[in-house]
Amino acid sequence: MSFRLFGFPVSIEGSFLLTVAFLGYLSFESQLDRIVAFVVIAVIAVLVHELGHAVVAQRQGSAHTPTITLAGMAGLTRYRPVRPPSRAESILVSAAGPIAGILLGIVVVVIARSGLITSTPFVDDLYRIGIFTTFVWSALNLLPVLPLDGGHIMADLLPGSVAVRRRRAAIISVMTAGLGAVGLWLWTGSLFGPIFLAMFAFQNASSVRAAGAQEPRLAPPLSPRD
Numbered sequence: 001m002s003f004r005l006f007g008f009p010v011s012i013e014g015s016f017l018l019t020v021a022f023l024g025y026l027s028f029e030s031q032l033d034r035i036v037a038f039v040v041i042a043v044i045a046v047l048v049h050e051l052g053h054a055v056v057a058q059r060q061g062s063a064h065t066p067t068i069t070l071a072g073m074a075g076l077t078r079y080r081p082v083r084p085p086s087r088a089e090s091i092l093v094s095a096a097g098p099i100a101g102i103l104l105g106i107v108v109v110v111i112a113r114s115g116l117i118t119s120t121p122f123v124d125d126l127y128r129i130g131i132f133t134t135f136v137w138s139a140l141n142l143l144p145v146l147p148l149d150g151g152h153i154m155a156d157l158l159p160g161s162v163a164v165r166r167r168r169a170a171i172i173s174v175m176t177a178g179l180g181a182v183g184l185w186l187w188t189g190s191l192f193g194p195i196f197l198a199m200f201a202f203q204n205a206s207s208v209r210a211a212g213a214q215e216p217r218l219a220p221p222l223s224p225r226d
Contacts, residue, residue: 005047005068008054012043013071026192027129033122038129045101045133046075049141052100053077056093060085073196087156094152098138105134143180145173145200146207170204177201 001012017039024038047068054066057079066079077097085093108130117123142150146169155169181197184190 006051006055008051008066008068010047010068011070013069015072016046016070016075017043019073023192026190028125034125034129037122037126041126041129042133043070045104045130045137046070048104049097049101049138050075050077052096052098053093054079056096057081060089060093091153091156094149094156097149098141101134101138101141105131105138108134143176144169145177145180145197146170146204147200167208170207173204174201174208177204 003010020039020042021035023042024035027038028034047070050068050070054068054077057066057077061082063080063082066077069076069078108127111117112127112130141148142153144154145151146155146166151169151173154172155165158165158168160168177197177200181194181201184197185194
């Protein structure tokens with residue numbers, strides 16, 4: 001499915017719809033109306049998140065119009081800066097997505113508490129889905145784990161060259177994602193979240209190994225240096 005939203009090309013792949021439908025099923029099992037609602041609200045929430053990235057990236061200057069893709073378990077905004085962005089500019093682009101999600105969550109809360117909508121079991125579930133896909137997802141996205149937005153922000157805040165910062169961020173991501181996976185499993189008993197974090201830990205561990213293999217062995221592997 002492809003279309004334009006506020007001038008930005010958007011593509012939503014079937015893999016993303018299946019993933020959010022599965023998340024909806026984990027929450028509501030056989031309640032088809034709730035699962036459909038979860039998919040619709042999740043798509044809206046992720047689109048708003050990615051629009052935050054796209055708008056800020058375009059304002060900073062992009063060689064082409066930023067594109068938004070929803071696929072697999074996430075959304076992705078692609079753009080090409082007309083010049084290398086500063087750390088502050090890069091952080092702003094990364095933070096714009098979660099900020100947009102939090103602002104959408106505030107809108108959801110304001111509407112729910114305005115008294116304009118009558119509370120029913122279905123409406124209450126819609127509210128919970130809205131809170132989960134805005135506030136909760138935004139908070140998770142700010143975790144210091146690559147490739148989440150919080151991981152990119154962390155990488156921009158670390159000292160060193162770009163390559164060194166990325167390597168250090170990957171090492172921190174491995175530790176954070178690993179501990180988070182164990183903690184989430186002990187807390188919830190669910191495997192989906194821990195598997196998600198474990199996948200990030202594995203990806204970052206692979207990045208660290210690959211970076212180490214390309215460096216001269218002047219110091220022990222994984223030893224941070226500028």
